[in-house]
Amino acid sequence: MAKSIDVSDLNIYYGDFLAVEGVSMTIKARSVTAFIGPSGCGKSTMLRSLNRMHEVIPGARVEGKVMVDGQSLYGPDVDPVAVRRSIGMVFQRPNPFPTMSIYDNVLAGSRLNSRKLSKADADDIVERSLTHANLWNEVKDRLGKPGQGLSGGQQQRLCIARAIAVEPEVLLMDEPCSALDPISTSAIEDLIHELKSDYTIVIVTHNMQQAARVSDETGFFNLKAAGQPGHLVEFNATKKMFTNPDEPATEAYISGRFG
Amino acid sequence: MTATLNPPEAERSEKPASRRGDRIFAGLARGAGLTILLALAAVFIFLFVEGWNGLNAEEATYRPATDFLGYIGPLILSTILAAIIALIVAVPFAIGIALFISHYAPRRLATPVAYVIDLLAAVPSVVFGLWGGRYLADLLQPVHVWLHDRLGFLPFFGPDPASPNGRSLFTAGIVLAIMILPIITAISREVFAQTPRLHEEAALALGATRWEMIRYAVFPYARSGMVSGVMLGLGRALGETMAVAMVLAVTPVATLNVIGTASPATIASNIALNYKEATPSRQSLLIATGLVLFAVTFAINFFARWIVGRNERKQAKA
Numbered sequence: 120m121a122k123s124i125d126v127s128d129l130n131i132y133y134g135d136f137l138a139v140e141g142v143s144m145t146i147k148a149r150s151v152t153a154f155i156g157p158s159g160c161g162k163s164t165m166l167r168s169l170n171r172m173h174e175v176i177p178g179a180r181v182e183g184k185v186m187v188d189g190q191s192l193y194g195p196d197v198d199p200v201a202v203r204r205s206i207g208m209v210f211q212r213p214n215p216f217p218t219m220s221i222y223d224n225v226l227a228g229s230r231l232n233s234r235k236l237s238k239a240d241a242d243d244i245v246e247r248s249l250t251h252a253n254l255w256n257e258v259k260d261r262l263g264k265p266g267q268g269l270s271g272g273q274q275q276r277l278c279i280a281r282a283i284a285v286e287p288e289v290l291l292m293d294e295p296c297s298a299l300d301p302i303s304t305s306a307i308e309d310l311i312h313e314l315k316s317d318y319t320i321v322i323v324t325h326n327m328q329q330a331a332r333v334s335d336e337t338g339f340f341n342l343k344a345a346g347q348p349g350h351l352v353e354f355n356a357t358k359k360m361f362t363n364p365d366e367p368a369t370e371a372y373i374s375g376r377f378g
Numbered sequence: 379m380t381a382t383l384n385p386p387e388a389e390r391s392e393k394p395a396s397r398r399g400d401r402i403f404a405g406l407a408r409g410a411g412l413t414i415l416l417a418l419a420a421v422f423i424f425l426f427v428e429g430w431n432g433l434n435a436e437e438a439t440y441r442p443a444t445d446f447l448g449y450i451g452p453l454i455l456s457t458i459l460a461a462i463i464a465l466i467v468a469v470p471f472a473i474g475i476a477l478f479i480s481h482y483a484p485r486r487l488a489t490p491v492a493y494v495i496d497l498l499a500a501v502p503s504v505v506f507g508l509w510g511g512r513y514l515a516d517l518l519q520p521v522h523v524w525l526h527d528r529l530g531f532l533p534f535f536g537p538d539p540a541s542p543n544g545r546s547l548f549t550a551g552i553v554l555a556i557m558i559l560p561i562i563t564a565i566s567r568e569v570f571a572q573t574p575r576l577h578e579e580a581a582l583a584l585g586a587t588r589w590e591m592i593r594y595a596v597f598p599y600a601r602s603g604m605v606s607g608v609m610l611g612l613g614r615a616l617g618e619t620m621a622v623a624m625v626l627a628v629t630p631v632a633t634l635n636v637i638g639t640a641s642p643a644t645i646a647s648n649i650a651l652n653y654k655e656a657t658p659s660r661q662s663l664l665i666a667t668g669l670v671l672f673a674v675t676f677a678i679n680f681f682a683r684w685i686v687g688r689n690e691r692k693q694a695k696a
Contacts, residue, residue, distance in 0.1 A: 172583055177484070204585030214580040218598035227594065228584035278580070285584065 121319045122188040122288040123148040124169060129183035130348075131161070131168050133176060138164045140348035142183075144338055151311060151320045153330035153357065156340035157372070161349025162323050165340065166291050169321060170206035171199040187288065204228070206289040207282035212298045213274030215266030215281070222262040224277055225249060228285040244284050252280035253310050272303020279310065283318070290314065292322040296329065308333050327373060331361050339369045425669040431659065432666030439659045442630050450667050452632035452642035454674065456547060459534075459636055460622065460644055461615040463551025468559045469608055475559075476566035481592060492567065499560035507624030510553035515544035515625060522546060522637040533634040540637050545627040547636040550644075553621050558611035565610065569603030570596055605686050609679055616646075616675050623647035645671040 124146040131139040139161035146152045154162040167173035168181055171192065185192040192202055207228075215224045225245045229236060236244070245262065249255040254276040258269070266277050275295060282290060292311075296304040311320060311333045324330050330337050338354040353366045364370050432439075433446055443449040475495060479488045522540035525548075530536035540546075577595040586594060597604075622644050628651070629640035643651060649664045656664060 170583065172579065175579065175582060200585050200587050202585075203583055208579075208583035210576065210579060210583070212576060214574075214576040216577065216580065216594060216598065227581070231584060231586050231590050281580075281584070 121148040121317060123319065124289065124321075125184070125186040126169075127184045127186075129165075129168065129181060129185060131164055131173065131181050132179065133173075134178035137348040139168075139340075140350050142351045144351060144354045146319060146321060147336065148319050149315060149317070150335040151315050151322060151333050153334035153337045154321070154323045154340060155325075155327055155330050155337060155372075156349070156352075157342070158325075159349070160340040160342050162338075162340045163293055164349070165351075166293055166321060166323050167208075169289070169291055170203050170208055172203065172208060174199055204231075204285060205287050206291060207285065207287035209275070209278050209282055209290065209292045209295045211294045213271055213278050215269075215274050215277050217265065217267050219266060220263045221249075221258050221266050221269070221277060224266040225280050225284050227281055248280040248284040249277075251283055251314070252276045253306065253313075254280055270303070272299050272306055275299060275303065275307060276310065279307075279314075283314070287318070289319045289321065292320065294323050294325060297325060304329070327361075331357060337361075339364075339366075339372060341368060341372070422669075422672065425665060425672055429662060429666035429669045432662035432664070435659050435663060439663055446663075446666065449663065450645070450670055452630060453645045453648050453667060454670065455632055455634070456642040457616055457644040457646070457671065457674070459634070459641075460547050460551045460554055461612055463548060463636065464554035464558055464615040465608065465612060467552060467555035468562060468611060471555075472559050472562035472607070472611070473566055473604065475563045476570055477592060477596075479563075479567050480570035481588065481596065492564075495560050495563050498556070499564075503557060503618060503620040504624070506553050506557055507621040510549060510621055510625040511545060514553060515546075515549045517544070518549050518552065519544035522548065525637055534636050536635065538633075538635055538638045541627070541639050543627070545625055545640075546638060547626060547641040550622045550625045551636070553625055554615045554618055557618060557621060558614050561614065562607040562611040565607030566600065566604050569600040569607075573599045602686060602690075605682060609682055612678065612682075613675055616644075616671065616678075618644075619646040619650045623650045645674075 126146070127143045129139065129142040130137060142165060154166060156162050164173055169185065169192070173179045181193060187206070191197065215221075216227060219227065222245055225248050226236070226241055229241070229244055246255060246259075249258060254273060257273060258264075258277075266274060269277060275298075279290075279295075296307050299307065308329065311322065314320060315335075322330075322333065334357045336355065337357045337360045339352045339360065340349050341352045342349050353360065353364060353369045355365065359365075360369060361373060364373065437444050440446060440449040443451075475491070479492045479495075483491060519541070522544055525535045526540035573596045577599065578591055581591040581594040626643060626647065627640040628643045628648075630642055632642055635641070642648075645667050649668060653661065653664055
């Protein structure tokens with residue numbers, strides 16, 4: 120189920136504006152890869168290009184290659200809708216559908232394309248996904264209640280349950296803890312550790328301790344100067360990045376000398 | 379219709395406003411809110427006082443009917459039928475156009491389309507009446523025949539023969555639909571465009587197509603705004619005077635048939651057609667019919683709000 124991603128010479132544009140330039144990296148299957156870097160360096164854009172969510176903005180396009188297990192993500196006959204179905208995403212702020220119950224939120228992805236689900240299958244998906252997201256015990260008695268009634272951390276776990284309910288190959292997380300308190304953050308980080316055995320996870324974070332805690336490999340993005348495109352400075356095993364990085368710029372950022 | 383508007387900011391906070399600017403603004407906002415209520419009350423009182431005699435006048439006043447209910451019954455029926463036709467035609471179009479402008483069309487196209495639709499609202503109703511009666515009625519006449527032939531077994535399209543000139547309630551309803559299209563479109567478009575990006579992206583990231591995203595994120599968010607738009611459109615359709623008066627061939631005989639040779643006038647167009655020549659007692663009667671229109675519009679609005687509110691309450695409780 121989990122797949123690796125190969126990115127080579129990727130340039131990402133918004134119209135004429137080059138946002139991210141010349142990124143090459145290999146994201147391993149069943150591992151957690153973190154993107155760190157200062158604000159505006161293109162790490163979120165980079166993440167979004169991995170499931171073509173950046174195309175929500177008109178004029179967005181890419182040059183270069185993104186291959187998921189040897190299949191190009193940007194081939195001429197590839198439907199972005201199908202891409203997003205197999206590469207799930209969790210956002211910065213929890214975004215359960217406000218008018219749907221917890222139960223329906225989890226099933227939202229499975230019900231797309233008007234696929235028919237038997238009641239038993241649906242119950243099964245809901246229980247499995249919520250259990251996987253460490254939320255089942257907290258919500259099993261109120262599955263019919265709206266998802267927005269949960270706490271922020273619970274809502275975020277609900278969004279993770281919703282994303283994994285469709286059994287994606289890759290799970291992208293865009294600063295999933297930035298709107299959460301430390302206890303909820305810790306719950307999500309534990310969850311990321313557990314999900315790693317089944318999914319390829321890519322996480323963008325502003326919190327370097329978080330990158331150090333949860334990830335196996337880390338990519339550091341930076342801008343050469345204001346107004347210049349973002350680029351990948353260094354991509355390495357997390358342990359090495361945080362103890363003995365190859366690039367002086369990485370060390371400067373990690374030790375807090377800038378950013 | 380005002381239920382969607384928030385109460386003035388000033389009434390929400392308990393603390394007295396301390397700065398002068400705050401106090402002035404709070405006063406203005408409260409004044410504006412009260413003025414509209416006063417105006418509404420004044421209209422109601424006028425209708426009530428002036429129309430009171432019309433409710434139980436001499437029998438002759440109600441000619442060709444003999445009492446008030448007999449007089450106004452056919453008018454109410456026509457009013458509601460015309461408004462229903464207008465809504466059936468206008469709402470899907472308006473929602474479609476609004477979605478096209480807010481979510482489908484490239485910006486280059488969306489802006490001019492939105493502008494043209496807004497312009498439609500600026501056309502005076504008398505012009506719509508002229509166009510509807512002289513041109514659209516002829517154009518739609520074959521449609522009348524077609525409806526009568528195919529669906530004549532329904533009380534709305536038979537059993538009497540179809541109108542030979544197209545000046546029917548059906549044509550009037552279509553003209554009304556065009557007239558209420560801009561307001562429903564404009565309001566729907568605004569609420570659609572305000573759908574939180576976060577919810578749209580939640581749907582898209584699950585692999586929703588654009589239409590699925592609209593069903594998951596846009597419609598649930600916009601529902602109450604869409605109802606407001608439809609209610610404003612309905613209000614206009616119920617109250618529209620000139621266009622209906624100019625299009626419709628009138629008979630006092632109540633009928634469900636909307637494509638027949640003639641239908642009773644709507645309440646508003648009946649007032650316009652008869653007010654000038656009316657005797658004082660007849661005038662009272664017409665004002666009383668205005669009071670009924672006022673009440674009907676109110677009742678429909680409250681009913682629609684109640685339905686929407688009930689759904690939302692159910693959701694909150696679940």
